Amino acid sequence: MAWSDKSHPHRLLLTKQFPLGLEMLSVFQPAMLAANRIWNSCVWHSREAFRQENRWPTEAELKAKFKSFAAWHELHSQSAQAVVEEYFEAVSSYSRHRENGHLEMNPPNFKPKNHLRTVTWKRQGFDVEDNTLVLKLSRKKEPIKVALPEGWNVVTLPDGIGMKGVPVEVKVKAVVRRRKVENLVLHVTFDLGVVPVYRTGAVSAYDYNSGLVARAALSGQLDLFVCRELLSLVQYRNKVLAEFQEKMSRLKEGSRRWRKLSRAKARKLRKLDRRIRQMEHALTKLFAELDEAEGVAFAVVGDLTNLRRSARTGMKGRKATQKINQMAYDRLHAEQRYKNLMRGVQTDPWTEKNTSSACCLCGTRNPAWRKHRGLWVCRKCGLILQADLNGAANLLKQYLFGSCTGRELPFAFGESRVWRWDKRSNKFEQVSPRAA
The missing domain is CATH 3.30.420.140 (YqgF/RNase H-like domain)
Structure with missing residues (x-):
């Protein structure tokens, strides 16, 4: 679940998850791989621009640069723009950390070619037909239709009242464990409108x-x-991270042992993060x-x-x-x-x-x-x-x-x-x- 106050301080946005199953992997895989190629293109172009001009390109420059790329035409225009926006947000966060003295931070890096990147459909990128979500791709491609269960757009509040929400954003994420895709999950964000709050009390x-x-x-x-x-769990997480970093610092980056420790570190940190x-x-x-x-x-x-x-x-x-x-x-x-x-x-x-x-x-x-x-x-x-x-x-x-x-x-x-x-x-x- 998530909450946002960008449009109104009392506007409630909640997210529901729907497992899709591995049978939908062949349907979403081309779009997720195209999003990954756009991300890697952003990384390559930004590093070249920083090496030559000593500056990071702006979000508008990246969007204009990749509009003619083949991967861009695999997705809906807003879905492709969302990948560039995510990359630009990561670069901005990296720049702020460097300005604040955190010189150990690294810029966003390349992803493997077979990495299934999360694809985002904004409000104009999908339609709703009864209990079916129609996720649009490029103009020359057929949209992806996802059938959802009855009552998928109803959110039950703690007092037992069910509110019908308007979907405003859809994301498809891959659940990967030990380098194997175990499931695809559909994240639908609903706008429940402005929630009335008590003025006296x-x-x-x-x-x-x-x-x-x-x-x-x-x-x-x-x-x-x-x-x-909770505090001890956070401190233990930092201790585990330091131990992994110490071991990996003595190895050559990219070696077999280094990659094995990197995967073990990611598994351990994900487990601790879930508990926290x-x-x-x-x-x-x-x-x-x-x-x-x-x-x-x-x-x-x-x-x-x-x-x-x-x-x-x-x-x-x-x-x-x-x-x-x-x-x-x-x-x-x-x-x-x-x-x-x-x-x-x-x-x-x-x-x-x-x-x-x-x-x-x-x-x-x-x-x-x-x-x-x-x-x-x-x-x-x-x-x-x-x-x-x-x-x-x-x-x-x-x-x-x-x-x-x-x-x-x-x-x-x-x-x-x-x-x-x-x-x-x-x-x-x-x-x-x-x-x-």
């Missing part, structure tokens, strides 16, 4: 941290989500379910823009900086945002200024009152609270009153709940604070 605030996420609600409920298992994403989805789903159960209308998330940049300026210690750079805060925010939107809850980013250095109860600011191990002790009112819970409560005050300092809390918080990952049920379960 309770407010909840979330304070993201590397190993903990704190939640404070207007009802006085405090929640602490222990994410140490599962844990992230379980966490953000719990956020949305708690907000829905408590009648929350606005979920406030701390604005962490330029967090990694500030962490590299020496403001924090080495270990804290490493943890900050390892968590995918923006991805968690995006997942929480679309899950909330499915339940009619609006998600707002808000500044975290002074939230970690002020007391949420009396409003007095003193950074020295935040002790080690995430403990907050107020020397004025005597409040003793977990530091992240104090930050989430201050974020809630800041959203409601405009500032978290110089103002007492107008309501009282109850006893906090603690949630932790349970390996047996593969979800976050409530535990006692002592166990956490």
